[in-house]
Amino acid sequence: MRSVTCTAPVNIAVIKYWGKRDETLILPINSSLSVTLGQNELRAKTTVATSKSFKEDKIWLNGKEQSVESPRIQNVLKEIRHRTRKRSTGDVRDETLNMKVHICSENNFPTAAGLASSAAGYACLVYSLAKLFGVKGEISEVARQGSGSACRSVYGGFVLWDMGKDESGKDSLAKQVAPADHWPQLRILILVVSDQKKHTSSTEGMQTSVKTSELLQKRVDVVPQRVEDMVDAIDNKDFQKFAEITMKESNQFHAVCLDTYPPISYMTDTSRQIVRLVHAFNKQCTNTKVAYTFDAGPNACLYLLEEDVARVVSLIKYYFPTSDNNTDLEVRGLSVESSSVEEHINNFDMPQTPDAIKYIIHTQVRPDAVKYVIHTEVPGSSVHTVPMKIRVRIDLQ
């Protein structure tokens, strides 16, 4: 049995992807731009294996076997095998071509947290398969066909997914607009909201928006300028501009969801309270210090600079305490110093809401995109032992 293990990061869009012009190739109606997060805090890890003994393609997500029949997984497998076949040179890959694949993927963060894991997952799957089958070239095009936003997790730092023009999708690719070390002061706080309801899947949601939202077209006209402005903001490390575009983008995306029929609401009262807190804090600082963005769920992702992290975290801990007076709201990931918030509390007209936030993840922009972890050859394995072996190997990382 030959196997390859890779990891891939999560990316959080500051210019949102919402709406496809081609459902099969996954071609978007607008370009999007995202920041790739550190893998220590959030990453998907995938092992793919081939063996003569495998009778069928199989997939395990976080230890549970899933149907491999999902069109997206089929897209990816077909595309990778197609590319392998094209460049097959009569070596080992010829036989792998006829072998079935076992896929085992796990995240280092709870999927229940409602964090978009499909981007990291598909980026990781595609990259691992490419390594296994020795496929070279543009991976983001294949990742895109698994999950649109996955193409952005192929690169680290600041990544633009150019919508492209071509019907074939060959120019609808992700590219890095700036490396992570271009703006090392940037920090990200993910506020995991407690009440994770069942949400409209983004796939279904964006389909309905394209069909029913009258405002979506206007948004599509607006985005190109926003992308330009955002690229400038990043080039110049202009946080104010970066933050303002990020917030307006998030709001407009959710406005389009609300204009969809029936309406889609991903944000909750807690999400809105976070929005109010951010605007109140910025107003008091007479300077945009923090930006929020929300994806297809209630969790907030805050962008801010290293120097403000301590104050902002203390503020969040104050307004979203735990009902247990002895324990503070938990912060995972990068460490945070404590700081006083007196100056703010007195001036904000906001209630404290216990247990509304489950925990905070503190992370940063990182250079590491999808990466290769390990490649092994295990003599003769069986369908049943593979996932275990793979998981053992994963645990060793």
Place this chain on the structure above:
Amino acid sequence: MRSVTCTAPVNIAVIKYWGKRDETLILPINSSLSVTLGQNELRAKTTVATSKSFKEDKIWLNGKEQSVESPRIQNVLKEIRHRTRKRSTGDVRDETLNMKVHICSENNFPTAAGLASSAAGYACLVYSLAKLFGVKGEISEVARQGSGSACRSVYGGFVLWDMGKDESGKDSLAKQVAPADHWPQLRILILVVSDQKKHTSSTEGMQTSVKTSELLQKRVDVVPQRVEDMVDAIDNKDFQKFAEITMKESNQFHAVCLDTYPPISYMTDTSRQIVRLVHAFNKQCTNTKVAYTFDAGPNACLYLLEEDVARVVSLIKYYFPTSDNNTDLEVRGLSVESSSVEEHINNFDMPQTPDAIKYIIHTQVRPDAVKYVIHTEVPGSSVHTVPMKIRVRIDLQ
């Protein structure tokens, strides 16, 4: 002392008014359309009085004295006096012209309920003053200058506020598109949501939207067709069409609020749960039986037909029970029969939320618009006794 007492109804827009092209004359950026509700359930009552003994203009709202300096009240007083002066014929009105006015206005519903009362209030004020000063002609133009939506409360039934074209505002008037008895089966349920937070005032909110929302312009382009479709729906008593436009309108209005910067959120988790309930119910009926609309607050206004009221109210009582098992959610206004909801409950994937709704007001479309109640002459009164006298008189109605 001469006094006039009048009452005016509340109106609920199905095509929303959001944004002014002229702040002083209160000229809207789009036409709007509303339904005038029954005054037994919701009405403003205003008494205006003049007397030589009055030293200054004064106003009492629900028993509390307020500043008469508000620009809107000043607009109204100036406009009424201006019109009186123009048509003054040397009779009693000449002396009233130089007299100060005392205004006393009260609603028959708790203002804390967060129901838009300014429309009824200003319609009532303007109508009473017109009666007192003997001003004839188009009242809705004056009412509009107090509070935009007030011009629609001047008429009963189904009322269109034509945005008009003229800079003077003389063609920005309300007119009835259908009388109440045109569609007597129509019923309205107002769900008063418990958590009434402080909201961005609609005056301030629409100003910010006009300044910052990129989607607002698109909405302005869309509304004229919607108004046409809505008028057709009303003409043909096509409830399905009426309901769908009403819901899309409400959603789009709140989408624009969210696209405003900083974003405005009037709807809460409870509002959104009502939205989900309505769509779930309609879906199960395979027929649009209920429509929701939300103004600048979390309360829901449901439009439905008489035949469905019992079922819908039972459904609301089930999903929004009181935490006290012995008391049902209170329904004020028109009586409602009880009905079984088994068929629905089993199929809806929705939680029950105790105490999220304070009470329901059940009302209908009514022909009665602003109306004249009583006109009296009271010999010699003082500034201090007037409001009491007025309130006594009001209580006698």
